[in-house]
Amino acid sequence: MKDPKGRTVVGFEKHIFICENLREGEHPRGCCSEKGGAEIRLRFKQEIIEQGLVGKVRANKAGCLDFCEQGPTVVVYPEAIWYRISDPEKDIPDIIREHCKEGKIVERCRIQL
Template sequence: MSIGYDIHVFVCENERPEDHPRGSCSRRGGRQIRRWFKEAMSHEGLTEKTRVNKSGCLAHCESGPIVVIYPQGVWYRPETQEDVVEIVQSHLLRGRVVEHLLLENKDEETP
Protein backbone atom coordinates (compact mmCIF):
# COMPACT_ATOMS: atom_id res chain seq x y z
CA MET A 1 0.00 0.00 0.00
CA SER A 2 1.44 3.36 -1.00
CA ILE A 3 1.01 6.49 1.04
CA GLY A 4 0.24 9.88 -0.38
CA TYR A 5 -1.54 10.84 -3.55
CA ASP A 6 -0.76 10.57 -7.25
CA ILE A 7 -2.34 13.96 -8.00
CA HIS A 8 -2.65 16.94 -5.68
CA VAL A 9 -4.94 19.89 -6.46
CA PHE A 10 -4.25 23.12 -4.59
CA VAL A 11 -6.89 25.86 -4.58
CA CYS A 12 -5.81 29.28 -3.35
CA GLU A 13 -7.95 30.57 -0.50
CA ASN A 14 -5.64 33.38 0.57
CA GLU A 15 -7.48 36.23 2.28
CA ARG A 16 -6.66 39.90 2.12
CA PRO A 17 -8.60 42.98 3.17
CA GLU A 18 -11.45 43.87 0.84
CA ASP A 19 -9.70 47.04 -0.35
CA HIS A 20 -6.31 45.39 -1.03
CA PRO A 21 -5.10 46.39 -4.53
CA ARG A 22 -4.14 42.81 -5.47
CA GLY A 23 -7.41 41.31 -4.30
CA SER A 24 -7.59 37.78 -2.95
CA CYS A 25 -8.60 34.38 -4.24
CA SER A 26 -10.77 33.81 -1.19
CA ARG A 27 -12.90 36.87 -1.93
CA ARG A 28 -13.12 35.81 -5.58
CA GLY A 29 -14.61 32.41 -4.79
CA GLY A 30 -11.66 30.18 -3.89
CA ARG A 31 -13.58 28.36 -1.16
CA GLN A 32 -16.45 27.55 -3.49
CA ILE A 33 -14.04 26.38 -6.19
CA ARG A 34 -12.48 23.94 -3.69
CA ARG A 35 -15.94 22.66 -2.68
CA TRP A 36 -16.81 22.07 -6.33
CA PHE A 37 -13.54 20.15 -6.84
CA LYS A 38 -14.31 17.95 -3.83
CA GLU A 39 -17.83 17.24 -5.11
CA ALA A 40 -16.72 16.50 -8.68
CA MET A 41 -13.80 14.34 -7.57
CA SER A 42 -16.03 12.36 -5.22
CA HIS A 43 -18.64 11.92 -7.98
CA GLU A 44 -15.94 10.54 -10.31
CA GLY A 45 -14.45 8.26 -7.62
CA LEU A 46 -11.12 10.09 -7.53
CA THR A 47 -10.69 10.59 -3.80
CA GLU A 48 -8.39 7.63 -3.11
CA LYS A 49 -5.42 8.76 -5.23
CA THR A 50 -6.25 12.43 -5.80
CA ARG A 51 -6.41 15.11 -3.12
CA VAL A 52 -7.72 18.68 -3.12
CA ASN A 53 -6.48 21.14 -0.50
CA LYS A 54 -6.68 24.84 0.12
CA SER A 55 -3.45 26.77 -0.18
CA GLY A 56 -2.14 30.12 0.84
CA CYS A 57 -1.11 32.70 -1.72
CA LEU A 58 0.01 31.34 -5.10
CA ALA A 59 1.20 34.80 -6.24
CA HIS A 60 -1.37 35.40 -9.00
CA CYS A 61 -3.84 37.32 -6.84
CA GLU A 62 -5.08 39.62 -9.59
CA SER A 63 -6.20 36.60 -11.64
CA GLY A 64 -7.76 34.50 -8.88
CA PRO A 65 -9.10 32.16 -7.89
CA ILE A 66 -6.08 30.08 -8.86
CA VAL A 67 -5.69 26.29 -8.95
CA VAL A 68 -2.45 24.38 -9.45
CA ILE A 69 -2.31 20.64 -10.06
CA TYR A 70 0.77 18.59 -9.17
CA PRO A 71 2.85 16.69 -10.10
CA GLN A 72 2.24 18.21 -13.55
CA GLY A 73 2.46 21.81 -12.34
CA VAL A 74 -0.53 22.93 -14.41
CA TRP A 75 -2.09 26.26 -13.40
CA TYR A 76 -5.79 26.91 -13.94
CA ARG A 77 -8.16 29.80 -13.40
CA PRO A 78 -11.64 28.25 -13.11
CA GLU A 79 -14.59 30.57 -12.63
CA THR A 80 -17.66 28.30 -12.60
CA GLN A 81 -18.75 24.88 -11.44
CA GLU A 82 -18.76 23.82 -15.09
CA ASP A 83 -15.08 24.84 -15.37
CA VAL A 84 -14.24 22.69 -12.35
CA VAL A 85 -16.15 19.68 -13.71
CA GLU A 86 -14.34 20.07 -17.05
CA ILE A 87 -10.95 20.10 -15.30
CA VAL A 88 -11.86 17.02 -13.26
CA GLN A 89 -13.22 15.07 -16.23
CA SER A 90 -10.53 16.10 -18.73
CA HIS A 91 -7.37 16.62 -16.69
CA LEU A 92 -7.80 14.41 -13.64
CA LEU A 93 -9.60 11.50 -15.34
CA ARG A 94 -8.04 11.54 -18.81
CA GLY A 95 -4.77 13.43 -18.38
CA ARG A 96 -5.76 16.11 -20.92
CA VAL A 97 -4.94 19.71 -20.07
CA VAL A 98 -7.92 22.06 -20.47
CA GLU A 99 -6.19 24.71 -22.57
CA HIS A 100 -8.87 27.40 -22.45
CA LEU A 101 -8.88 27.36 -18.62
CA LEU A 102 -5.11 27.65 -18.19
CA LEU A 103 -4.01 30.65 -16.17
CA GLU A 104 -1.95 32.11 -19.01
CA ASN A 105 -4.77 31.70 -21.54
CA LYS A 106 -7.40 33.19 -19.23
CA ASP A 107 -5.09 36.15 -18.50
CA GLU A 108 -4.90 36.86 -22.24
CA GLU A 109 -8.71 37.13 -22.34
CA THR A 110 -8.83 39.70 -19.54
CA PRO A 111 -9.41 43.19 -21.00
Protein backbone atom coordinates in the same frame (compact mmCIF):
# COMPACT_ATOMS: atom_id res chain seq x y z
CA MET B 1 3.58 -0.14 9.66
CA LYS B 2 0.27 -1.05 8.01
CA ASP B 3 -1.80 1.86 6.70
CA PRO B 4 -5.18 2.17 8.48
CA LYS B 5 -6.86 3.03 5.14
CA GLY B 6 -5.26 0.10 3.33
CA ARG B 7 -3.12 2.27 1.04
CA THR B 8 -0.12 0.68 -0.60
CA VAL B 9 1.56 3.88 -1.85
CA VAL B 10 2.15 7.26 -0.27
CA GLY B 11 0.39 10.25 -1.79
CA PHE B 12 -2.12 10.77 -4.57
CA GLU B 13 -2.05 10.54 -8.35
CA LYS B 14 -3.06 14.22 -8.51
CA HIS B 15 -3.00 16.87 -5.80
CA ILE B 16 -4.98 20.06 -6.37
CA PHE B 17 -4.26 23.20 -4.37
CA ILE B 18 -6.92 25.91 -4.36
CA CYS B 19 -5.99 29.40 -3.20
CA GLU B 20 -8.09 30.66 -0.30
CA ASN B 21 -5.84 33.55 0.69
CA LEU B 22 -7.60 36.52 2.31
CA ARG B 23 -6.11 40.00 2.12
CA GLU B 24 -7.30 42.67 4.48
CA GLY B 25 -8.76 45.86 3.08
CA GLU B 26 -8.99 46.91 -0.53
CA HIS B 27 -5.80 45.40 -1.92
CA PRO B 28 -5.33 46.36 -5.60
CA ARG B 29 -4.49 42.77 -6.60
CA GLY B 30 -7.60 41.33 -4.95
CA CYS B 31 -7.64 37.92 -3.30
CA CYS B 32 -8.94 34.45 -4.09
CA SER B 33 -10.90 34.19 -0.86
CA GLU B 34 -13.15 37.06 -1.90
CA LYS B 35 -13.51 35.43 -5.33
CA GLY B 36 -14.95 32.23 -3.83
CA GLY B 37 -11.84 30.16 -3.09
CA ALA B 38 -13.43 28.16 -0.25
CA GLU B 39 -16.55 27.35 -2.26
CA ILE B 40 -14.41 26.31 -5.21
CA ARG B 41 -12.41 23.93 -2.99
CA LEU B 42 -15.63 22.33 -1.73
CA ARG B 43 -16.87 21.99 -5.32
CA PHE B 44 -13.60 20.27 -6.30
CA LYS B 45 -14.01 17.85 -3.38
CA GLN B 46 -17.58 17.07 -4.45
CA GLU B 47 -16.52 16.55 -8.06
CA ILE B 48 -13.76 14.16 -6.96
CA ILE B 49 -16.41 12.09 -5.18
CA GLU B 50 -18.84 12.24 -8.11
CA GLN B 51 -16.20 11.16 -10.61
CA GLY B 52 -15.03 8.26 -8.42
CA LEU B 53 -11.54 9.56 -7.70
CA VAL B 54 -11.50 9.48 -3.88
CA GLY B 55 -8.07 8.27 -2.76
CA LYS B 56 -6.55 9.10 -6.15
CA VAL B 57 -7.09 12.85 -6.32
CA ARG B 58 -6.95 15.24 -3.37
CA ALA B 59 -8.08 18.89 -3.15
CA ASN B 60 -6.60 21.10 -0.42
CA LYS B 61 -6.69 24.77 0.40
CA ALA B 62 -3.58 26.81 -0.17
CA GLY B 63 -2.35 30.16 0.96
CA CYS B 64 -1.46 32.80 -1.59
CA LEU B 65 -0.39 31.30 -4.93
CA ASP B 66 0.62 34.82 -6.12
CA PHE B 67 -1.59 35.05 -9.23
CA CYS B 68 -4.24 37.09 -7.42
CA GLU B 69 -5.38 39.06 -10.46
CA GLN B 70 -6.12 35.81 -12.30
CA GLY B 71 -7.92 34.24 -9.35
CA PRO B 72 -9.35 32.21 -8.06
CA THR B 73 -6.29 30.14 -8.88
CA VAL B 74 -5.65 26.41 -8.71
CA VAL B 75 -2.51 24.35 -9.31
CA VAL B 76 -2.54 20.61 -10.10
CA TYR B 77 0.45 18.46 -9.19
CA PRO B 78 2.55 16.54 -10.06
CA GLU B 79 2.37 18.36 -13.43
CA ALA B 80 2.33 21.85 -11.87
CA ILE B 81 -0.38 23.09 -14.24
CA TRP B 82 -1.92 26.37 -13.13
CA TYR B 83 -5.57 27.17 -13.77
CA ARG B 84 -7.94 30.04 -13.16
CA ILE B 85 -11.56 29.26 -12.39
CA SER B 86 -13.91 31.64 -14.20
CA ASP B 87 -16.97 29.36 -14.48
CA PRO B 88 -16.91 26.87 -11.57
CA GLU B 89 -19.87 24.83 -12.84
CA LYS B 90 -18.04 24.11 -16.12
CA ASP B 91 -14.36 24.48 -15.23
CA ILE B 92 -14.21 22.22 -12.17
CA PRO B 93 -15.85 19.11 -13.72
CA ASP B 94 -13.72 19.61 -16.84
CA ILE B 95 -10.47 19.87 -14.85
CA ILE B 96 -11.30 16.73 -12.86
CA ARG B 97 -12.40 14.74 -15.90
CA GLU B 98 -9.97 15.96 -18.54
CA HIS B 99 -6.86 16.64 -16.46
CA CYS B 100 -7.15 14.21 -13.55
CA LYS B 101 -8.80 11.28 -15.35
CA GLU B 102 -7.69 11.66 -18.98
CA GLY B 103 -4.34 13.40 -18.52
CA LYS B 104 -5.21 16.34 -20.82
CA ILE B 105 -4.58 19.98 -19.97
CA VAL B 106 -7.72 22.13 -20.00
CA GLU B 107 -6.22 24.94 -22.10
CA ARG B 108 -9.17 27.35 -21.81
CA CYS B 109 -8.65 27.45 -18.01
CA ARG B 110 -4.86 27.53 -18.02
CA ILE B 111 -3.18 30.65 -16.68
CA GLN B 112 -1.29 32.36 -19.48
CA LEU B 113 1.26 35.10 -18.86
